[in-house]
Amino acid sequence: MRPISHAHLRVIEEPDTPVSGKTVNKWELLRELSKSQAAFGVTERDLTVLQGLLSFFPHDALGGNAEMVVFPSNKAICERLNGMACSTMRRHLARLVDAGLLVRRDSPNGKRYVRKHGEERVAFGFDLTLLYRRSEEIARAAEAVREAENRVRRLREVVSLMRRDIAALAEFGEEIQPGLGLWDQLRDTAVLTARALRRKLPLEDLTQFRRQLEALLDQARNVIDGPETEEMVTNDARFERHHHNSNEESMDLEPGLGTAKTANVAQEDESPAPEESIEEPDTRRAPKIPLHLVIASCPSLATFYDGPIRHWHQLYDAACHVRPAMGISASAWEEAQRCMGPEQASIVVVAMLQRFADIRSPGGYLRALTAKAAAGEFSCGPMVMALIGRRSAA
Template structure:
């Protein structure tokens, strides 16, 4: 067409017509884009463009008049249906409603009116040239990359909310379980009522659609209460165990022949100026290293209570995290878990959490076909930040309480 009009028919001209009609926002992506996929992306990012579901319904009707499935290429992207044809395509939407939604699409910069001299919508051919008057879809095509980025941002925000909602739900469940467990240990303490009330209020709040900021506030509050409950349940005995006598006991705790031989070899290696290889395949993790690393959020008492099979296969006393690690090192070979898998689990999860997982696997040992493969799979999830041992222990505790 030799001339592109800038004034609408029987409507006042505005700055929007001067800036949009000749140069639509965005730049052409340079390749055809499926119109229905583009509409789905726009529906995901509709809030970023200020359009509603009804506006997109009208846009869907206009796209249905475009003969090709893909926008772009050499085809002119102007559709010219009458108002009656558009309303019929929209299942009988009133004409006034349809015009209002069309105006919102135009104000959002997703459509452009190409009005003819008399305001009618039609197409004319002058030899090889084709001139169409109607609604131009080229702004939608030119902004396809912007629409795609906005849709991806919405998906990422939804994923963050979904993951945080799952975390809050798990923390709420742990809080209720700790309240029940703590009531058995110290019945007179009022903290357990506070934990139960908070868990109930959080469960009620999770029925609603919470924003990211609200979920973060719930997570901080629940995390503080979980830490407080863990300190109350695990605190006194933890202070009692942090003594030099216990550290010496850890090194000489196991009285079986293999452990004594290993300790003698370790002492000889130190005297020779080197460190011998561990014949059991366990990585060399000292008590000091265990104390320096952050402890799991779940109390140790809850772990030992939920996993009574540990007492059957391990004669030692488990009242501290380094003792649980020693127990896991002891029962790990009997479960068929190789040293390489055990080392990988400690590297990905940390020694304490890896010990909890091994003890929990012992409790369900009959149901696990390949303990080594199962632990390796959990280590891979932990390395990706997608695993926590809390739900495993809580499931065992719930099954034991229901028995």
């Protein structure tokens, strides 16, 4: 009664034998199909009709040796679908058949019914076998959709955190270098990004926002870092004071640094520029993030350390002071300094102090970060920026 189509040929191609194997919950399968509906070219209304058909199947599980043909009349289907128009229902049924999720098994007169001949049972209606056989394909498509959604969600969180960092840097930059147009640009970008994040943005738009914010963050850090970084790299006397002032108090904590200094002193008679051999390791490991940004992100340090912190060696002394109270062993502290450098290790310790309540094992956490630093996979910058983001969100 209907024109021949690929759907009718599919009935011939599929073997007319019972399906055996593991069973699949029909409602879980419907949820997976709902998640991956775009991959199969069906809509929510199509799935509503499929849900109505599944409700006529007497078992919750598809598969096994059970016959999976349902034979409700059009009137019964429409009643199950809360009075959907019959023409609308037939249109959605046709879409499900064309998508390869249902198979029509028509009787000679086009009606849907079941007939028994002794032990033999013949049913004419909609066969759910194809839906069952594609259950693994549907599950894979649904998992791919979830992974794509997770990528978008993670990227959205990154963009949101970068927006907070930009807003915090704009306020901080205005305090130390007022009047620059860059700070207005950062504030405007933060406001526009916040408005854009109210919408559901696709992955491409979020990636574009991330590139834009990364460029602005790098520009702002270069402006803020510039003078202090230059001072850290070029001021030889600062490095001499650092080693001289901290050597007596921390020789037992820094055997690596002490050995390095002893070696440098031993080479004074042979080398015409001994200060260069002292400065080179610290310059290579010097953190790019400015000291004042570290202090601003860790206000808890002022509670446990009373001295002024205006230079990196003072931050190092503060980290040495709070380290035992945090339960960090001397060996973990020594290893962190060896792999990170004293300045970056000090930043990590004070950042851990700021989040001390959230860290169950400070010593183990520091060793984990040290292992990442030894592999070249760690930078203290994101820790500080995350603390600034938490403060701005509070």
